[in-house]
Amino acid sequence: MKFSSQLQSATLLKRYKRFLVDLHKEDGETFTVHCANTGKMTGCADSGFKAYYSTSDNKKRKYAHSLELTEDGQGNLICVNTGIANKVAYEAIQAGDISQLNGYDNIASEVKYGNENSRIDILLSSPQQPNCYVEVKSVTLLEGDQGYFPDTETTRGQKHLRELIHIKNNHQRAVLLFIVMHNGIESVKAAEHIDKKYAQLLAEAKSEGVEIYAYKAQVTPSEVKVIKQVSVLDT
CATH class of the missing domain: 2.40.50.580 (OB fold (Dihydrolipoamide Acetyltransferase, E2P))
Structure with a gap:
């Protein structure tokens, strides 16, 4: 972007x-x-x-x-403008830079879904396969040499994980996509020391089959663009 x-x-x-x-x-x-x-x-x-x-x-x-x-x-x-993460993710998916999300005909943003009055950040669809619901999170917290999400307790983030679990249990693809927006972060981990409930829900989501990926963006004063996939570490 x-x-x-x-x-x-x-x-x-x-x-x-x-x-x-x-x-x-x-x-x-x-x-x-x-x-x-x-x-x-x-x-x-x-x-x-x-x-x-x-x-x-x-x-x-x-x-x-x-x-x-x-x-x-x-x-x-x-x-630090968290809204940019969604734009970066959208452009990266369109460009084919996130390999796990290739192969869909249509891409839409801010689509209503779920049981808790939510909007999915990105919805991918094709006639020949199940829809793919992608929730995007911006990662900016660096402690030591480790990147973490979230940086504060997030009931909204907890809700999104519950929604993704529900989507997966209804035989659709559910994806949590961390976009690293800090040039010093090389891997992402749930901030259990900040939001224990979020970390627990993230582990549950993973066990239920929600796909969890992290991609790093290169941040410059002219552009923010996805450059590579990085690891999501267990707590």
Whole structure:
């Protein structure tokens, strides 16, 4: 996924009220940008990090700028706009870059499904085979040399795992697709120390036949694109 316009950079001062981040420019200007991320963003939004933001031409927006990327103390770029993960996954599937999801005629996004009033991120279909329901998760938490998901307790994520188990039990394909959006992460593991219930449900989903894959994206200020498959480790 290419950014529609060139991202600008500034220094991150602080994140607050979940969706707001204050940035500081070299010329001394301090301003507030919108942050599309509901997680804790542990290790992704520390004061002093370099930040990259986009600017909207929509005059009705309260905040014209959006936080897209940060750069940690080790120089790793991190895509903190979680909505981008779905776009990256969609483009990668269309391009045939996720081999396990090739061979479908149609691809759709945000389709209603399940027993808990959910929307699947990506639905793949073909007349000759069962539908494939793909739930996409953005991975940005790095602790030591290990990537984890989630970075906070997620009842929504738990719900999605229950929905995928139900889909699999109804003889459709169910896939959990982790998109690694942190250049420093090389494998993914359930964050049992953060959300024990999610880790338990992930193990249950795997035992029930839900397919679990992780693909790493290369994050740059111009583009975020899937480059390779990485391991999903058991807890």
